[in-house]
Amino acid sequence: MATLARGVAAPRTLAHRLRTPRYAGYLLVLPAIIYVLALIGFPLLLGIWYSLTNTTVAAPGHFVGLQNFVDVARDPTFKLAVRNTLIIGVVATAAKITLSVALAFLMLGAFPGRGILRVLFVLPWTIPIALSTIAYKWMFHSQYSVINWMLINVGILDQGIQWLGTPIPAMAAVIFVSTWRAVPFGAITVLAGLTAIPTDVIEAARIDGAGWWARFVKVIVPIIAPILFIALLFDLIFTLTELTVVFILTGGGPVDQTQVLANYALQVGVSGTQLGQGAAIALYLLPVLLVLTVLSLRHIGKREGM
């Protein structure tokens, strides 16, 4: 009886083992959920609460409604920070996407020395941004700028530019470093998309008489558009909330002309000890981020067939 039962039970045990109880499955996800709730969810809510109080580093503070948001909106430095954050976000993102696509095409073919070239090519992205930015600070030095030296020697400039000391060159420097850093990764992502396009699709378009521009716009772009779109949204999110380049390169200067929201939140909230106001400054980013996040998630969701 027992042996007989074992004979028929075997497949059932297998099916049973495959159908692990649900609670066990959720148990495996639980540490991740707890971690995310404790160190992302809770701080996010705490930050919103801080923004509605006059909390400082020294005192817990009490509820003041939207006072911080109103005060901050009247602050001229905050207005500069909003303006600069938007300019950097739009210009740097546009430059990154354009250059990434262009470079991806250049890297497409096989050529000698491709391996070593790729190592050099991704250097800007692989080295910690704080370290490369300090190198740029030295390259843009007021007296010993090697960039000025080269531009003067090539004959482009007559005299050196005070890169970090004048508003527009300082913004240009911030945007340049941010773009310089992100392009390799963008190019590699696009390249991965390009190499996944079946060559016969492009060949077919060529045979049908499509020129390279038509092939690019009508065949290649639609295929790589999804990943390009997500890369664009992600990049915008990170560019809008970044502060390392500004913090190290210009400190927001000259006179707040390159100030950005994240750096200003740091100055007011941590250095200035006004936690409530700092939180409010940072939270002005939230609506924009929400829109961008929902857009990217809907896109990812669609791709995953939800």
Added chain:
Amino acid sequence: MGLYVLVAVFPFYWMVITTFKTNSDLYTLANNPLWFNEPPTLSHIQYLFEKTLFGRWMLNSAIIGVCVVLITLVIATPAGYALARLDLPGAQQLGIVIFATYLVPPSLLFIPLTRVVYGLGLQNTIWSLVVVLPTISIPFAVWLLMGFFKNVPMEIEEAGLVDGCTRFQAVLHIVLPMSKAGLSAAGMFAFAISLQAFLYPLVFTSSAVVKPVTLGVVTDLIRGDIYYWGELMAGALIAGLPVAILFNLFLDDFVEGITGGAFK
């Protein structure tokens, strides 16, 4: 392309040349800045290791990096596996929600996190960073690993079960080895994140002795208005190169992890 590589690489050339130049060579305007006008020197590197806490900063970064990798893999691997393979109701949505938290940037979190770090008694220690940095790596790693686990054919895991493995053994001996690229990509991402991080170290560590190397180099080699450029560039070079090399080794896995699902 050639021009681009030149622009990409020049700051590193500049780091190298500054590192080995004497101060009098660096600060003489008449000199050609692109090449040595006086014999090269090791004095900046010597200063870095003898007169600053550079070695300690490197050690701090290594400890933080290894801990963040371990925490990330221990938490994200079971989550990624369960969400990808156990047929849980709502798994896909849950995965997307966890991934969405990756998009909550440090600049929104650092102010309230100072309170959390203080509450845990970790302010001004390297452990504050060990606790906080996985906020960036865990959401991404869960997402990355979900993708990799989905790609291991279900039949292979079932075959292991038929052979008498428990599900846990099947995962350990069959699924995990087949997802090696995913695990190393997630681990590398966590390591890179902890070395790249700047805002959290800046806010949570203040004493020189607990700083990670990226922060130590850019804050402690500047005294008031005086920048020790030779030492700064030497520090950036020595701290940056290992990261760059490591990144390159895992680059293919990483790119596949990010783009893999997108083109299937």
